[in-house]
Amino acid sequence: MTYFIDRRANAKHKSAVNRQRFLDRYRTHIKRSVEEAVNRRSITDMERGEKVSIPARDISEPVFQHGPGGKRTIVAPGNKEFVEGDRLRRPGGGGGGDGAGEGGASNQGEGMDEFAFTLSREEFLDFVFDGLELPHLERKNLVDLDEVRPVRAGVSKEGVPARINIVRSMREAQARRIAMRAPIRRALREAMEALAEEERKDPVLRNPARIAELKGEIERLEKRLEAVPFIDTYDLRYNNLIDQPQPSSKAVMFCVMDVSGSMTQAHKDIAKRFFLLLYLFLERNYEKVELVFVRHHTAAKEVDEEEFFYSRETGGTIVSSALTLVDEIIEARYPPGQWNLYVAQASDGDNWDDDSITCRDLLVERLMPRLQYFTYVEITPHAHQALWEEYERVEAEYAERFAMRQIVEAGDIYPVFRELFKRRIASA
């Protein structure tokens, strides 16, 4: 007897739990690999998974085994020239030519020292952002939110046919049928019993009128029993949906970069990597992330991504122009009640002499009250200038939402990023 079952539609990823357990167990190993990968990878290349290797020794599952040594007799196939009593040199490297004799010492491959496997993109990013969190991610106050989402809220008697809850409706119908039929059934049973009693009597004593009356009654009851509807409109139950206000799941990220003559392509690459990390990170926390690119020299301009990173400009630097533009864009397109606002700024620290103070005022008065977070990275090996100093004052005022770091070379990006978003233990 044989039967076929088509299981193709069944869930795959039966091993997902086991896979996750494995990844958890070797977290530290994998993290090391991932960190190396992040620093090695090109800028646009964060979107794929990563091959990870772990020393096989570290993850072996030990069992009792024979070690090398002692006396062994090995049977092997394919003799060509040997005769009994021949003496051979021991093959180099040891262990050559022993087959089934060894209890599965390395049946996973040719004695691999490394256990290699591939992380999916999701898993890779999990490790990249492991232990990081968006600071100040307190959800926006529910009261001033205009975003709603329908959520299930039990069942109701009214609704549209598309939302009929069949199980509940049928249960109601059954309960109603039982309730409505019970008294009829009882009357029917009594009538039948009476009829039977009447018919059991001696023919002489029977009351034909009574019998006819009972028969009529039975017929009438049976009809009524049948008339109880199988399902009725008031049995119907509908899945109820209500609108629930939602914390905003939208975020906008402003990338602000200095493109004056002093910013080289290398500077921009570093900035881009930093922006990209931040973008990926935001993307994991919000359903929707919009990007706004603002570049500036003496004047600021909103541009697309390509122009942002690759076109060259020269001239001096006025940082406040960019901050003003950001402020205007927020005003025009991103009401803070609906959007979570993030600003990431990269520059080499140059600024027009008097402008830094203007920047500070702009930040403290206009921008910071509305932003979720502001990060500033200064890409320079040199000493800080006026802008940094002014920003330090902003940081003092908005310690929780304002962060600034210095990056000297590409290798600093990931550590700096991790430091900025390190999970902070809630402390007073």
Add this chain to the structure above:
Amino acid sequence: MTRRKPIATGSDWNFEILDAFEEEIARLADEYRLDTYPNQIEVITTEQMMDAYASVGMPVGYHHWSFGKQFLAVEQAYRRGQMGLAYELVINSDPCIAYLMEENTLMMQVLVMAHACYGHNSFFKGNYLFRTWTDASSIVDYLVFARKYIGECEERHGVAAVEQLLDACHALQNYGVDRYKRPSPVSAAEEARRQKERETHLQAQVNTLWRTIPGRPRGDALPGMADEEDPLGLHEGGRYPPEPQENLLYFIEKNAPLLAPWQREVVRIVRKLAQYFYPQRQTQVMNEGWATFWHYTLMNRLYEEGLVDEGLMLEFLQSHTAVVNQPAFDSPYFSGINPYALGFAIFTDLRRICEAPTEEDRQWFPDSAGGDWRETLEFAMKNFKDESFIQQFLSPKVIRDLKLFTVVDDDQEEMLEVAAIHDERGYRRIRESLATQYALAVREPNIQVYSADIRGDRSLTLRHVQDSRRPLARSVYPVIRHLHQLWGFPVRLESVQDDEVVRRYHWPLPEEERRD
């Protein structure tokens, strides 16, 4: 025989075609009197096959990281194209579950049905080891129970605690059954002698054992140990257990002093599953040989009857040849003896011996030569395991065909020595050596519970009886560390050669070894 029209041509398949082929194969199998469990054939995707592979073929398994590791390894190998995925996967259950991968060609599906659903299936049902050790009808239920139970333990005691326990059990799972010692004459006599000695001079032997400990100049006998293991007064009641126990997990389950009841149950689960897989580890050559023999026979019958066309048959032969290919020892593809090749060769030759015996066969197999081949093969399949099967049925012709030879690798000699080749003088020796090579007791170190110091420091002592002076691999330390976790008190392991303890292992490690 009238030649019929092929059921289908080309490489595409659908359920009707599979059904039709299955019916024909079933008819032919019935003709050959193959006794099988009902078949449950499941068509699955590549991903699902990888899942099934990773859980060592268990249709439901408890969660453990090692299965995840297995999955990642399979996935990586498959992506790199190093591994043709699961040619077949079949589960010893009733009904017998076999998987067909949707990407397989029609030929592969037919081949897998013949191989798994009739070959392996009948082996599972007939072989004495499977009959003795496994209960096909209840395994799936037990797996479901195990998964649920371990899931509950994880909820109650935390994933980490359960994982730790499972790690420890897995390290010992090959020692979760009572295996029988290889009945080779020398060691059997030796065993009998020691057995008797144990019975009559139990106390004397215990004393001898204790005396040997401080006297060994091995460097691992530590100062202060004589003191620690001073047996005076501690062992008046005799050794416990009175007889060595080969089932380590069973011993742990019943005797570990500190395990909580749920932990004992988990130990039991791992032990039961080890027992389920125990026959498979001992019948690889036979099982694969038998299944290969039958897919070959059944496919040829299908072809003879015209139910498959030349194209399919050529594709089949190509695949079959690859399966039973045995690279020579010096080939870059050599990775030990191919169980498919060896098993197939022995069964095929056994049939030849019955049908067309030569003078040599009559000498070597007086009982089988000229007999009914079907009966003979059935007998061979039912009543042997790899070791005894090779001992009994490896014929000179197979030895000649495979050009088998034996090499003695003795670490006390500078050179390897070819001890026997495929000639008159060598046949028996090769057969003996090859059988030994498949004996579980030789493949895995023979380690038994020797004593548990129930009156003293509660330490547990294991004994490793060395096979031809072969020492334990370094993995012994992590394993006894796991054992120590289960036992809860110091664990010792002694390697014994010729009744002398030649090497000792301890956990926890004494300080100076830790630096080693």
